[in-house]
Amino acid sequence: GQQVMQIPQYQHVQEGEDFTTYCNSSTTLSNIQWYKQRPGGHPVFLIQLVKSGEVKKQKRLTFQFGEAKKNSSLHITATQTTDVGTYFCAPGGGNKLTFGTGTQLKVEL
Amino acid sequence: NAGVTQTPKFQVLKTGQSMTLQCAQDMNHEYMSWYRQDPGMGLRLIHYSVGAGITDQGEVPNGYNVSRSTTEDFPLRLLSAAPSQTSVYFCASSLQQGRGQPQHFGDGTRLSIL
Numbered sequence: 001g002q003q004v005m006q007i008p009q010y011q012h013v014q015e016g017e018d019f020t021t022y023c024n025s026s027t028t029l030s031n032i033q034w035y036k037q038r039p040g041g042h043p044v045f046l047i048q049l050v051k052s053g054e055v056k057k058q059k060r061l062t063f064q065f066g067e068a069k070k071n072s073s074l075h076i077t078a079t080q081t082t083d084v085g086t087y088f089c090a091p092g093g094g095n096k097l098t099f100g101t102g103t104q105l106k107v108e109l
Numbered sequence: 110n111a112g113v114t115q116t117p118k119f120q121v122l123k124t125g126q127s128m129t130l131q132c133a134q135d136m137n138h139e140y141m142s143w144y145r146q147d148p149g150m151g152l153r154l155i156h157y158s159v160g161a162g163i164t165d166q167g168e169v170p171n172g173y174n175v176s177r178s179t180t181e182d183f184p185l186r187l188l189s190a191a192p193s194q195t196s197v198y199f200c201a202s203s204l205q206q207g208r209g210q211p212q213h214f215g216d217g218t219r220l221s222i223l
Contacts, residue, residue, distance in 0.1 A: 009149070031209045042199055043152065045211035078129035088151065094208050095159055096167060097142065 004091050006031075006100030015106055019076040023089035029092035031092040032072045034063060037102070040084040047073075048092070079107050110135050111124030115215035122190045122222050130185040130218050140203045140210070141183040142167070143175065144219075145196040148211050152199065158183055159205075192223045 004025045013019050024031065031050040035043040047056055049065035056063045060080060060083075062075045076083055084100040116131045125217045134141065142157035144167075172194060174186040184203075187194060202217030203210040211214040 006151075019138055033209070033211065035212075042214040042217055043201075043212070044214070048209050048211065050209065090212075095140075095153060095157065095165065097157075097212065098168065099144075099152040101149070 003098065004089055004100045005007070006089055006103055008103055009101065010106075012105045012106045012108060013079050015081060016078050019079050019105055021074050021087050021105075022088075023072045023074075023091075023100050025070045025091060028069050028071075029072075032065060033090045033092055034072075034074055035088045035090060035099070036085050037088065040085045041085075043088060043099075076105075079105070081107050081109065083107055111122060112136065113202055113213050113215035114202055114216050115198075118216065119219045120221070122220065123186075124190060124192060126190050128187050128190065130187075130198055130200075130220070131158060132183045132185065132215060133181050134183075134200075134202040134213070136202065136204075136213065137180060137214070138202035139154065139180070139205050141177065142201050142212075143173070143183070143185045144199045144201065145169065145194075146199060147196050155185065155198075167191045192222045194220065196220060 023109045033048045034046040036041045054065040061095045064073045072082045086104045088102045113134045139160045144152040153169045153200040157173040158164045162181050164175050200215045201212040203212050
């Protein structure tokens with residue numbers, strides 16, 4: 001599986017602030033998936049990006065795939081307490097699906 | 110559909126004991142995999158299978174065995190449990206791997222080795 005570095009490891013924000021997590025690879029990725037894991041729960045698929053420079057939106061979440069397909073980001077606008085959890089990226093392609101180390105988001109009122 | 114079902118949800122073992130973590134899916138998915146999750150380590154791939162009768166090693170396979178005799182089931186066996194295997198174990202499945210299919214995860218098995 002392909003290796004990626006995910007930053008930051010932790011992020012605390014006040015409710016209403018924006019949040020961004022980054023996923024970086026030293027090699028070109030065929031596609032990338034993003035997952036969310038709530039505390040005590042299991043990872044849940046959010047989205048997949050395939051094309052160079054692709055941008056997809058899900059309500060307050062914006063996902064981007066870099067032009068060189070070596071990095072990706074997830075941006076949350078105006079965070080809410082329901083956004084709490086750990087966000088993982090997972091580079092696709094091949095039979096081994098590996099995950100980044102995740103970014104743990106905490107949202108304070 | 111029940112999705113991906115893992116049993117048991119919790120288990121405590123003594124060092125040296127063996128046990129099998131069960132995973133079953135009812136979505137006719139070809140691809141199944143096992144991950145372990147430790148604090149600060151993310152999800153690490155243990156073993157995976159691209160179809161019945163085919164298994165392969167992931168990132169951290171030592172101390173674990175798997176088999177895939179049917180499409181539905183993918184059990185994970187700990188041969189001789191060690192404290193380092195204390196973790197949360199997740200089973201996942203997808204229609205096919207390598208084609209960008211989303212992974213569906215079970216609720217996990219929380220395993221403690223004393």
